Every structure is written in C-alpha cells, then in structure tokens.
Amino acid sequence: MRRTLWAIAALVLMTVALPAAAQVSMELQLNRSVYMQYEPVYAKLKLRNYSGQPLVFGVADELKGEVLFEITRGTETIAKIPAKDIPVSMNILMPGASLELVVPISQYYQIEKLGTYRVHAYLKHKMLKDMFRSNECRFEVNPGVEVWKRTVGIPDMLRVGEADSGKKQQEIKERTFSLRVMGENAVKHYYLVIEDKQYVYAVLRVGREVGMERYKVEVDMLSRLHLLIPISPKLFRYAIVNLDGRAEQDKYLKTTKTIPSLVLEKNTGRVYVAGGAEALPGVDYQPQEKKGEARAAGGAVDPVGRTDR
Numbered sequence: 001m002r003r004t005l006w007a008i009a010a011l012v013l014m015t016v017a018l019p020a021a022a023q024v025s026m027e028l029q030l031n032r033s034v035y036m037q038y039e040p041v042y043a044k045l046k047l048r049n050y051s052g053q054p055l056v057f058g059v060a061d062e063l064k065g066e067v068l069f070e071i072t073r074g075t076e077t078i079a080k081i082p083a084k085d086i087p088v089s090m091n092i093l094m095p096g097a098s099l100e101l102v103v104p105i106s107q108y109y110q111i112e113k114l115g116t117y118r119v120h121a122y123l124k125h126k127m128l129k130d131m132f133r134s135n136e137c138r139f140e141v142n143p144g145v146e147v148w149k150r151t152v153g154i155p156d157m158l159r160v161g162e163a164d165s166g167k168k169q170q171e172i173k174e175r176t177f178s179l180r181v182m183g184e185n186a187v188k189h190y191y192l193v194i195e196d197k198q199y200v201y202a203v204l205r206v207g208r209e210v211g212m213e214r215y216k217v218e219v220d221m222l223s224r225l226h227l228l229i230p231i232s233p234k235l236f237r238y239a240i241v242n243l244d245g246r247a248e249q250d251k252y253l254k255t256t257k258t259i260p261s262l263v264l265e266k267n268t269g270r271v272y273v274a275g276g277a278e279a280l281p282g283v284d285y286q287p288q289e290k291k292g293e294a295r296a297a298g299g300a301v302d303p304v305g306r307t308d309r
Contacts (some may be wrong), residue, residue, distance in 0.1 A: 023050040026134035028121045034140045034184040036191045037114060039203040041106040043069070045121050045134065048098045055093040055125060065125035069105055073115045116140050144180035144191055148215075151176045152223040154243060175201065175243050177225050179217065181209065190215065190229060194245050202245020207237055218262045221269030224248065228262050228273070235285060236260050238273055252279035 027046040035041055045067065049055050057065040067088050071078040093099045111117060121134040153172040173196075180191045188209040194202040206229055207215070213230035220226060222242075229237045231252070238260065240249040253260040253276045260276030281287045 024048065024055070024123060024125075024128065024132050025050065026121060026123060026132055028119065028134035028137050030119070030137045030139050032139070032184065034142055034182065036180065036182055036193070036203050036205070037141055037143050038112055038193075038200045039106075039191070039205070040104055041111060041139065043103050043105050043119065043121070043137070045101045045103060046098060047093060047101070047123065049093040049095055051128070052095050053127075054095065055127060057088045057091040057093070057125075065123065067101065067103070068122040068124065069103075069109065070120045070122065071105070071109050071111065072118045073111075073113060078109050078111060078117070111141060114141050114143060142182050144182035146178050146180050148179040148217060149176060150178075150217075150219055150225075152219055152243075155223055175223075177217075177219070179215065179227075192225070192227065192241065192245075194241075194243065201243070202241075204241070204245060206239065207231065216262045218264050218271045220264075220271040226262055226271045228253075228260060231285070235279060236276065252281075252285055253277065254279040254284050 025048045029044045029046075031042045031044070055065070065088055088101060091099060105111070105119070117139050119137045119139070123132045151174050153174055156172075175194060175196045178193045178195075180193060181188050182191060183189075189205055190207045190209065192202070192204045192206050193200065194204075206227060210230045210232060213233065215230070216228040218226045224243070225241045227237075227239045227241065229239075231237055234255040236253045236255075238249070238251055238253050239247050241247055253273065256275075256277050258275035260273050262271060263274045264271050279285055
C-alpha cells in the first residue's frame with residue numbers, strides 16, 4: 001500500500017506544476033442531533049474529488065492536506081483548528097472517487113458545555129487553490145433528566161483485615177452511578193453516567209423508553225451495576241457494568257412463563273437474574289453488526305459501552 005501511495009505521489013508531482021483550481025465536494029453528517037453532556041460526538045465527512053487528478057494525502061510538504069473544523073456555540077467560537085492533527089495522511093482520492101472520514105470531534109475540541117453548537121468542516125490541500133467548506137450541522141448538548149442515582153464505594157481488597165491489624169483506615173473513595181433520560185425526535189433514551197466529584201468516567205447509551213415498562217437496577221458487593229432494561233414488552237436487555245464503564249456482561253433476555261427480574265441476596269450482596277430465558281439472535285431479535293445495534297419490537301438499542309452512533 002505504501003509503495004502504491006508513493007508511486008502515485010511521484011506521478012502527481014511530475015505531472016502537476018500548478019495547484020488544481022477544480023472543486024472538491026464536502027458533505028458533513030453527525031451521528032445524532034442531541035448528545036448527553038460528555039458523550040462522544042462523531043462526525044462523518046464525505047469528500048468527492050472533481051479535480052480531474054488524484055489527490056494524495058501524504059507526509060511530504062507537496063502532498064499535505066488538512067481537515068479542520070469550525071465549531072461555534074452561540075456567539076462563542078470553540079475552535080477553528082484542531083488541538084492535534086486529524087489523521088488524513090496515507091489516503092488517495094482518485095478523480096471522481098469519494099472518501100469518507102469519521103472524526104471523533106469531541107476528542108479534538110472542548111464541547112462539554114450545555115447549549116446548541118454549529119459545525120463546519122474545511123479542507124486544505126497544497127494542490128488545491130482554494131479552501132473548501134462543508135455544509136453546516138447543528139447539535140445540542142443536554143444534561144438529561146436524572147431518574148435514578150446511587151453513590152457507591154470503590155472496592156479495595158487491601159483493606160481487608162485493616163480494622164483488626166490496628167492500622168489507620170483510609171477514607172473510602174466513591175463513584176456515582178446515575179440513570180438519565182433524554183429525548184431525541186420524540187423518543188426517550190436511557191443513559192448511564194459514571195462520575196465522581198472530579199471526573200466523568202463513562203456516558204453510555206443503554207436503551208430507550210418503551211411504554212409503561214420500567215427499568216430495574218441493583219448494585220452488587222463489588223460495586224458493579226446490574227441493569228435490566230425493557231426493549232419490548234417481551235424482550236429485555238441485561239448488562240453488568242463496572243465502575244470504569246466497561247460491560248462485563250451484556251445479553252438479551254425474553255419472557256417465557258416467567259418475566260426476567262433482578263434478585264439481590266441480602267446476606268451476600270450477590271445480584272442475579274431470575275425468570276425468563278436468554279433470547280436468541282435471529283430468532284427473538286435481529287442484531288445489526290454493522291451498526292452495533294439489536295432490533296426488536298421496541299426498535300434499535302445501542303450496546304453498553306458504545307456511543308459512536
């Protein structure tokens with residue numbers, strides 16, 4: 001691939017003496033229009049080359065190209081240049097061809113403040129006479145509505161026996177789980193937020209509201225969150241999420257003669273599911289691997305730990 005890239009680059013440098021004055025079209029899309037505060041925001045930028053010659057995005061000065069974003073919130077300009085280079089090098093855009101770039105813009109720009117944002121993308125290249133600008137996209141950053149909250153201690157196995165050894169015990173560190181609801185296009189989505197007083201560790205989109213069906217949550221002896229979210233009247237999603245926001249278990253359950261429910265053993269702190277049965281992909285629900293979603297009667301549901309849709 002690298003040899004092919006440099007071969008085309010050499011051909012371009014030998015045959016092109018002046019910058020190309022032709023057009024490059026740019027189409028900017030966002031994965032959603034409303035985001036939970038601190039949730040990752042992804043932009044998809046589609047480029048099409050109308051210059052009549054290859055555009056090589058390389059590391060040499062003659063081949064350098066840049067993708068920039070201009071983001072504004074009200075009258076405040078967030079940024080016109082990235083905090084670090086957005087990786088576009090080692091790409092070749094042939095005449096008439098298209099190239100899609102997916103950029104996690106929340107990694108390059110500070111867009112945590114609440115409000116409505118406007119986004120434009122720009123393309124610069126040494127071979128192009130002009131800088132090109134995309135269409136405008138808008139999105140909202142929203143805090144959601146908190147419907148459940150629980151602060152838990154961080155387990156530390158080294159503490160075991162400290163009380164009996166006479167050592168001075170340190171203060172227990174804490175983190176907070178909160179379940180929030182946020183509406184988008186007349187649909188209410190559930191989000192799980194994990195944070196403490198200084199940091200937000202995870203913002204996970206875990207399901208959507210389905211009629212009068214209610215979610216169920218429990219915390220076990222390891223301070224892991226057990227989450228049972230209805231997907232449809234007969235399909236549920238069961239996930240175990242640790243304090244860092246990683247899903248240690250994530251599966252779908254269905255109603256049989258019994259309904260899935262969470263059970264807490266009060267003497268041990270163990271949490272498990274009783275009732276129902278594990279749902280079968282392709283039978284009880286249709287997984288869509290490309291989008292990372294599962295479709296049931298209740299619609300699409302984003303997997304725990306994935307916020308890139």
